[in-house]
Amino acid sequence: MGIVLKALLILWPPQTPQDVLHLEHNGLATLMNLMQSTISTILKASPGALMFSHDMLLNVPLIAELQTIACNREALVNKDLLKSNQQHINHDYFVGQLVLKYDQTMNRKITVKSLTPL
Numbered sequence: 001m002g003i004v005l006k007a008l009l010i011l012w013p014p015q016t017p018q019d020v021l022h023l024e025h026n027g028l029a030t031l032m033n034l035m036q037s038t039i040s041t042i043l044k045a046s047p048g049a050l051m052f053s054h055d056m057l058l059n060v061p062l063i064a065e066l067q068t069i070a071c072n073r074e075a076l077v078n079k080d081l082l083k084s085n086q087q088h089i090n091h092d093y094f095v096g097q098l099v100l101k102y103d104q105t106m107n108r109k110i111t112v113k114s115l116t117p118l
Contacts, residue, residue, distance in 0.1 A: 004030050043069050 005027045014020045039046050049055050093099065 044072070
């Protein structure tokens with residue numbers, strides 16, 4: 001909102017209180033248009049286009065298949081989960097192996113954490 005009002009103030013500086021109200025009205029209208037026409041990366045459509053089944057900027061009808069949108073979103077989430085799971089290191093512990101045990105009572109960053117048997 002601040003960026004929109006700043007741009008409007010630079011383009012049309014108000015001279016009277018009526019100009020200030022007009023500027024505020026134009027700023028809110030511009031902001032509303034921006035919010036309705038901003039395309040979501042997951043949905044691949046703007047909120048206004050989903051609501052009215054019509055593109056907000058072009059005179060083109062929009063057929064939104066919500067099932068396909070949900071499947072695309074699920075595929076993106078699964079892809080991210082697989083990517084993060086591949087970074088994990090699998091390790092099987094055995095009896096007597098030393099492990100790193102964090103002391104939760106120590107809150108200082110400089111302290112040395114101790115190795116203790118399992």
